[in-house]
Amino acid sequence: MLELSGVVAGYGDQMVLQEVSVRVHPGEAVAVIGPNGAGKSTMLKTISGMLRPQRGTVQWQGKGIGGNPPHRIVGRGISHVQEGRALFGNLTVQENLRLGGHLTWRRDRGRYQQRLLDMFELFPTLSERRNQRAGTLSGGEQQMLAIARVLIREPELLMLDEPSLGLAPIVIQRIYEVIGRLKASGMSMVIVEPQPQHVLDVVDRVVVLDRGRVVEDASRADFAAQAEDLINTYLGGRRRAAMASSNGGTS
Numbered sequence: 001m002l003e004l005s006g007v008v009a010g011y012g013d014q015m016v017l018q019e020v021s022v023r024v025h026p027g028e029a030v031a032v033i034g035p036n037g038a039g040k041s042t043m044l045k046t047i048s049g050m051l052r053p054q055r056g057t058v059q060w061q062g063k064g065i066g067g068n069p070p071h072r073i074v075g076r077g078i079s080h081v082q083e084g085r086a087l088f089g090n091l092t093v094q095e096n097l098r099l100g101g102h103l104t105w106r107r108d109r110g111r112y113q114q115r116l117l118d119m120f121e122l123f124p125t126l127s128e129r130r131n132q133r134a135g136t137l138s139g140g141e142q143q144m145l146a147i148a149r150v151l152i153r154e155p156e157l158l159m160l161d162e163p164s165l166g167l168a169p170i171v172i173q174r175i176y177e178v179i180g181r182l183k184a185s186g187m188s189m190v191i192v193e194p195q196p197q198h199v200l201d202v203v204d205r206v207v208v209l210d211r212g213r214v215v216e217d218a219s220r221a222d223f224a225a226q227a228e229d230l231i232n233t234y235l236g237g238r239r240r241a242a243m244a245s246s247n248g249g250t251s
Helices: 039-047 070-075 093-100 102-107 109-121 123-130 137-153 169-184 218-224 227-235 235-250
Strands: 001-011 014-024 030-035 055-060 078-081 156-159 188-192 205-210 213-219
Touching: 001 039, 014 030, 014 039, 014 055, 039 070, 039 078, 039 156, 039 188, 039 218, 055 218, 070 078, 078 137, 093 102, 093 109, 093 137, 102 109, 109 123, 109 137, 123 137, 137 156, 137 169, 169 188, 205 218, 205 227, 213 218, 213 227, 218 227
Parallel strands: 030 188, 030 205, 078 156, 156 188
Antiparallel strands: 001 014, 001 055, 205 213
């Protein structure tokens, strides 16, 4: 479905990704983990068209999309929830959803209305806050809105950049319940996470990036079997305790 092959990309003269090759198959959820500065967010930005690869190829359903503008990539069925959420704070919840779903609105307004109802069913809190400005929502509510704003256009591939960042544990649990439902529905996903213990229950594979290179690409079971060594090597010993509790449920 999605294939990066030998991708080199970055900012100005600084190349962050160094010959990155990653595949995502239909219906597959892939976690991308690694230390700060490893290139995780850069990889998502390169896929979504925010960055142009300097070398290598990005293919979507067999066609090259590397260097295409973001709006064309969105139109092809790839949606990206950025770190920091990038909401329009002065607009209401419903207005943010309207902007996210403008392609659906243009094609079929009846379908857009149904998708709006679907988002309110998926995130009941957003229905209660539909006329509230996005900038006044809690962090968890803003993350829900950021996800709903891209889901409303029915993407084939959903990319999430650190969906648990800065959220309370109960909110993270709710976010991952929704992600689990999306996975069960057959949606393909790429999830960047700073805390692997949250993501391991919902993914099929784990890709570890370090210094812009893929250093591990393993099934969830294989990753869980060597998680302690990988976490200590690439994420630092401070996360060892956090991973210990999750290994029992994912191995």
